[in-house]
Amino acid sequence: MSVMLQMNGIQAINAAMVxxxxxxxxxxxxxxxxxxxxxGGVTGTMKGLSTRFGEHRVRTTPISEQAIIGAAIGxxxxxxxxxxxxxLMNFTTVAMDMIFNHAAKLRFMSGGQSQVPIxxxxxxxxxxxxxxxxxxxxxxxxxxxAGIKVIAAxxxxxxxxxxxxxxxxxxxxxxxxxxxxxxxxxxxxxxxxPIPLGKAKVAVSGSDITIVTWAAQTIRCMMALxxxxxxxxxxxxxxxRTISPWDKETVLASAAKTGRVMIAHEAVRDFGPxxxxxxxxxxxxxxxxxxxxKRLGAPKCAVPFAKVLEDAYLVQPDDIVAAAKALMG
Amino acid sequence: MAEQSNAPKPDAQALLDIFRRMVRxxxxxxxxxxxxxxxxxTAPYYSGRGQEVIPATISHFLNDDDQICTIYRGIHDMxxxxxxxxxxxxxxxxxxxxxxxxxxxxxxxxxxxxxVMVTTGIVGSSMPIANGLGWAAKLxxxxxxxxxxxxxxxxxxxxxxxxxxLASLWKLPVLFVCQNxxxxxxxxxxxxxxxxxxxxxxxxxxxxxxxxxxxDPDDMYAHVHAAVARAxxxxxxxxxxxxxxxxxxxxxxxxxxxxxxxxxxxxxAKDPLPRLRARLIAEGHASEADLDKLIADIEAExxxxxxxxxxxxxxxxxxxxxxVFAEEMPA
Numbered sequence: 319m320s321v322m323l324q325m326n327g328i329q330a331i332n333a334a335m336v337x338x339x340x341x342x343x344x345x346x347x348x349x350x351x352x353x354x355x356x357x358g359g360v361t362g363t364m365k366g367l368s369t370r371f372g373e374h375r376v377r378t379t380p381i382s383e384q385a386i387i388g389a390a391i392g393x394x395x396x397x398x399x400x401x402x403x404x405x406l407m408n409f410t411t412v413a414m415d416m417i418f419n420h421a422a423k424l425r426f427m428s429g430g431q432s433q434v435p436i437x438x439x440x441x442x443x444x445x446x447x448x449x450x451x452x453x454x455x456x457x458x459x460x461x462x463x464a465g466i467k468v469i470a471a472x473x474x475x476x477x478x479x480x481x482x483x484x485x486x487x488x489x490x491x492x493x494x495x496x497x498x499x500x501x502x503x504x505x506x507x508x509x510x511x512p513i514p515l516g517k518a519k520v521a522v523s524g525s526d527i528t529i530v531t532w533a534a535q536t537i538r539c540m541m542a543l544x545x546x547x548x549x550x551x552x553x554x555x556x557x558x559r560t561i562s563p564w565d566k567e568t569v570l571a572s573a574a575k576t577g578r579v580m581i582a583h584e585a586v587r588d589f590g591p592x593x594x595x596x597x598x599x600x601x602x603x604x605x606x607x608x609x610x611x612k613r614l615g616a617p618k619c620a621v622p623f624a625k626v627l628e629d630a631y632l633v634q635p636d637d638i639v640a641a642a643k644a645l646m647g
Numbered sequence: 648m649a650e651q652s653n654a655p656k657p658d659a660q661a662l663l664d665i666f667r668r669m670v671r672x673x674x675x676x677x678x679x680x681x682x683x684x685x686x687x688x689t690a691p692y693y694s695g696r697g698q699e700v701i702p703a704t705i706s707h708f709l710n711d712d713d714q715i716c717t718i719y720r721g722i723h724d725m726x727x728x729x730x731x732x733x734x735x736x737x738x739x740x741x742x743x744x745x746x747x748x749x750x751x752x753x754x755x756x757x758x759x760x761x762x763v764m765v766t767t768g769i770v771g772s773s774m775p776i777a778n779g780l781g782w783a784a785k786l787x788x789x790x791x792x793x794x795x796x797x798x799x800x801x802x803x804x805x806x807x808x809x810x811x812x813l814a815s816l817w818k819l820p821v822l823f824v825c826q827n828x829x830x831x832x833x834x835x836x837x838x839x840x841x842x843x844x845x846x847x848x849x850x851x852x853x854x855x856x857x858x859x860x861x862x863d864p865d866d867m868y869a870h871v872h873a874a875v876a877r878a879x880x881x882x883x884x885x886x887x888x889x890x891x892x893x894x895x896x897x898x899x900x901x902x903x904x905x906x907x908x909x910x911x912x913x914x915x916a917k918d919p920l921p922r923l924r925a926r927l928i929a930e931g932h933a934s935e936a937d938l939d940k941l942i943a944d945i946e947a948e949x950x951x952x953x954x955x956x957x958x959x960x961x962x963x964x965x966x967x968x969x970x971v972f973a974e975e976m977p978a
Binding site: 375385387388390394398400416420429433464 | 747748750751755759764769775783784786806813816969971972
C-alpha cells in the first residue's frame with residue numbers, strides 16, 4: 319500500500335514536472351512568467367523548476383503566444399518534449415494557427431515523418447468574476463481537431479498521473495487546468511505514476527443515473543451527491559478525464575447499466591462536447607435507454623461579470639439535482 | 648548591394664554549385680508545369696520561377712543537417728536543399744511513395760532526412776517553428792542553422808514580429824529569409840507594406856537586417872556567408888530581404904491581370920538563370936558543352952523521378968486512420 323500524500327493540483331502537477339524533468343533531459347518548459355524570477359507561471363505551478371533545472375530548460379517568454387507554441391513545435395521536431403504554458407485558455411485563440419494547423423497536423427501531413435510531442439498547459443474556468451475573455455471552456459474546439467489530445471483532470475492524483483503521460487506522449491496534448499481543480503486538495507499516492515490517456519474514471523458508482531463530466535464540473539457534480547441521495551437517486555459519476563479521444567467503452571458501459579444519462583460540462587451547451595457524447599450514446603444504445611440523454615452546459619453567451627449572472631451561467635449542483643429528478647420521472 | 652568591396656565572393660566552384668542548384672529548380676519547375684498542363688498532376692502549384700538564386704545560394708552554405716522551414720511557394724527551396732526528386736514527384740502526384748505518402752502534397756512536402764522540416768500553407772508560420780528548431784540546435788550544443796523562408800506579404804503578419812523578437816532575445820541560429828517578389832498574392836508590395844525596405848524591420852528587433860539583390864549570386868553570397876557565420880558562432884539571427892521577381896504569378900493559372908506588363912517583361916528579360924550561364928562561360932568556369940551535359944543529367948534525373956511518381960501506387964484508404972496519432976485510429 320502506497321503512502322498517501324495530501325496535496326493540491328498545483329503541487330501535484332509540479333511534482334509531475336520535477337519527476338519528468340529529472341528522468342528526461344529532453345523535457346523543457348516555456349511560457350509567460352514561467353521562470354522563478356517571474357513567479358513560476360500564473361498559478362506558480364512551475365515554481366522551482368528554473369532554479370533546479372536551469373533557465374536554458376525553463377524559459378520565460380515574451381507575451382507572444384504564436385512564438386511560444388511555434389518554439390515548442392520546433393523544439394519538438396528537434397527531439398525535445400516541451401511543456402508550454404498558455405496562461406489562460408482564451409489566449410490559445412491567439413496561437414490557434416500554431417496549435418491547429420501545425421502541432422495537430424504535422425504528423426499526418428508529413429505521412430508520419432514528423433512528430434510533435436508537446437504539452438500545452440492552460441488555465442480556465444468561471445467562478446472568479448474574470449468575465450468574457452479569461453475563463454471560457456474551449457475543449458470542444460480542440461476535441462473537434464484531429465491530431466491533438468485534450469485532457470481535463472479533476473483530482474490532484476489524476477493531474478499528476480495524466481501530466482506524466484502527456485509529457486511522454488508522442489503527440490500534442492492540451493492539458494486543461496481550472497482554478498477550482500488546482501486549488502482543491504486531495505490524496506496522491508507517493509508513487510503515483512502515469513495514468514493512461516483516453517481512459518475515464520468511475521469516480522462514484524451508482525445504479526440509477528450516469529453523469530458524465532470533467533474538470534471543475536466534476537467537483538460540482540460531487541457537491542450534488544448528497545441531495546441526489548436524499549432524493550433516493552443513486553448516481554454514477556464518470557469523470558471523463560480525457561475529452562479527446564474519449565473513453566466510449568466506459569461511458570457506454572455505465573449508460574447501458576443505468577439507462578439514464580446526463581452530461582454536465584462548463585463549456586457552452588450548444589455544439590459542445592456533450593453533443594458528441596450524447597449522439598454516440600443514442601447511436602449505440604438507443605433501445606436500451608430509459609430516457610433521452612440530457613445535456614447540461616453554459617448558455618450561449620459570453621461569460622458574464624456580475625456574480626449573480628456568473629452563478630446563473632454555470633451548471634450548479636442544484637441544476638444537476640433538478641435534471642436528475644426529471645430523468646428519473 | 649554588398650557594402651564592403653572586400654566582401655567574400657563566390658569562386659568558380661561556388662558559382663557552378665549555385666548554377667547546378669538553379670538548373671535543378673528551373674528544370675523541375677518546368678516539368679511540374681508541363682505535367683499539370685497535360686493533366687498528369689492535379690495540385691495547387693505556386694511556382695518559384697525567377698527566384699532561384701536565393702535558395703540556391705543559401706543552400707550552398709548549408710550542411711546536410713542544417714534545416715529549413717518553408718512555405719507553399721517552396722519547392723525551389725527544397726530542391727536547392729537537396730530533397731530527393733523521386734519521393735518529391737510521388738508526393739505531388741498523390742502517391743504512396745511520396746515523402747508524405749501522398750497525404751501532404753506540394754504545400755506540405757516534408758523530408759527531415761535532408762532538413763526539409765516543415766512546409767506550411769499559412770503565411771508567416773514558418774518563422775515561429777524555425778525558432779524552436781534553432782532552440783533545439785542550441786540546446787544540443789550543435790552548430791546547426793535553421794532557415795525560415797517566407798515572402799514579403801508575411802512580414803505584415805503577427806507571427807513575423809513575434810518570431811523575430813524571440814529569436815533575437817534568445818540569440819537563435821536562424822536566418823529569416825524574405826523572398827521579396829513584389830507581390831503578396833495579387834497585391835503590390837507598396838499597397839500592403841508600410842516600409843520601403845523590409846530589412847529595416849530588423850532594427851525593431853535588434854538584429855542585423857539587409858536588403859540584398861536576390862537575383863545576384865555575388866550579393867547573395869556575401870550576405871549569406873555573413874549571416875550563416877553569425878548563426879554558427881552563436882551570435883544570433885539575421886534578417887535577409889532578398890529582392891526578386893515572381894515570373895508566373897501567385898498560383899498556376901493566374902493570368903497576371905494585376906501586374907504591370909512592362910515591369911514583368913523587364914524583370915523576365917533579366918532572368919538570372921541565363922545570365923549566370925553566360926557569366927560562367929565568359930569567365931571561363933565552364934564550357935557550353937559542360938553546362939549542356941549538366942542540364943541533360945538533371946533532365947534525366949527529373950524524367951526518372953516523374954516516372955517513379957507516375958508508377959507509384961495510390962495510397963490505401965486506411966491511411967485516413969494512420970498518422971493522426973502515433974497509434975492507428977480504430978476503424
